Amino acid sequence: MDKLQITGGRPLEGEVRISGAKNATLPILAATLLADGPVTISNVPHLQDVTTMIELLGRMGVTVTIDEKLRIEVDPTTIREQFAPYELVKKMRASILVLGPLLARYGEADVSLPGGCAIGARPVNIHVAGLQAMGADIHIENGYIKARTGKARAGRLKGARLVLETVTVTGTENLMMAAVLADGETVLENAAREPEVVDLANFLIAMGAKIRGAGTDRIVIEGVERLHGCSYEVMPDRIETGTFLVAAAITGGHVRTKNTCPAYLDAVLLKLQEAGAKLAQGDNWIELDMRGRRPKAIDVRTAPYPAFPTDMQAQFAALDAVADGVGTIIETVFENRFMHMLEMRRMGAEIRLEGNTAIIKGVPKLMAAPVMATDLRASASLVLAALVAEGQTVIERIYHIDRGYESIEEKLSGLGAQIRRVPGR
Ligand code: EPZ
DSSP states (O other), X not given: OOEEEEEOOOOOEEEEEOOBOHHHHHHHHXXXXXXXXXXXXXXXXXXXXXXXHHHHHHHTTOEEEEOTTOOEEEEGGXXXXXXXXXXXXXXXXXXXXXXXXXXXXXXXXXXXXXXOBTTBOOOOHHHHHHHHHTTOXXXXXXXXXXXXXXXXXXXXXXXXXXXXXXXXXXXXHHHHHHHTTSBSEEEEETOOOOHHHHHHHHHHHHTTOEEEOBTBSEEEEEOOSOBOOOEEEOOBOHHHHHHHHHHHHHTTOEEEEESOOGGGGXXXXXXXXXXXXXXXXXXXXXXXXXXXXXXXXXOEEOOSTTSOOXXXXXXXXXXXXXXXXXXEEEOOSOSSOOHHHHHHHTTTOEEEEETTEEEEEOOSOOBOOEEEOOSHHHHHHHHHHHHHSBSEEEXXXXXXXXXXXXXXXXXXXXXXXXXXXXXOO
């Protein structure tokens, strides 16, 4: 397995282009199953998770090609089976996103239950309950979700009013995709408001869906007979943006992130300012200047959008680890998303864990150490810690990083970091 070798101590300087959003690309690729014609998607990030989703579509017989401009062309009409095997779903739990579209368009789906995950149990009960409320017959057999729309309603789901018991991003997305071809109106109450949900809604509308209220906690979908193909550009990745801004802050550097959208990052930008960073922004760029200054410790509490995102929690833990003062981080979304704290302790971080709260006393300097990535955002926080640690840090199991960050070593090297990938045996 590949490793990353990083020698810390250099302030990052320069510009970095942000890639398309992983968590918008994955539901949009799944949604192509709903169309009855070809779809072209641009600004798709080159990530392991995207490759896995493309592999899953291909396994079902969907035709997926990449054109000379690296746009993804999907022709769902060649689909042969509505089956998502465990071997792919275990690699990427977002594979569950094909369940709603397959059921809505073909009336049947056999999708492996996603297994456990490093950051939490992450059940899909809300996905399943919502589809059942829309008339699907679903049972779990040998680790698979076997879903049928039943022949009673000519193979179509029926619109329903669904109150989601927990704010769930992919749950909202799966049910929205199921509803666009259902018979009648569906209302999703307590829906997730993430920008990636809005991007999926905009993609579905471009295919002819009738959706109102995406981005609010109440989404109304009027079912239509069919959806046509379209061309669509994926939104920029707000979490990649936030990660590079923290990289600039933690190293006392000066970085501009381009091809991004400041509007999606209010909660994160406020916290960076609180940490002492100077920020400037335009329509599609954000610049952070922390030259000559040590970050101030800040408190963070994660919650669904528009509050502070759980996917930025680990990155801010790295910032607090070298900040001036004591910061607290409260994780309210997932039950086990502090593994990075244990690895950072090995680099000299002073962190106390009390349930879902981490109390971090900033130290003047972290020390390089061999560390291991455990999940996507935890691995990003170890990269950030290594960028500021004294000496050379080696990060193992960086396949976690490759799932969510496109060309991370090239992008960081472009900003002056001393980083290289060491091919694993
Ligand atoms: C999405 O995961 C993202 N993944 C995650 O990003 C992100 O951390 C998460 O939303 C929260 O923002 C994608 O979009 C592909 P949830 P998702 O359903 O949808 C509970 C990354 O780093 N829940 O919003 O799986 C669940 O246990 C990844 O890119 C149920 O109880 O998260 C959790 O506590 C990591 N039952 C809470 O809801 C359900 O049926 C929020 O989870 C579904 C969820």
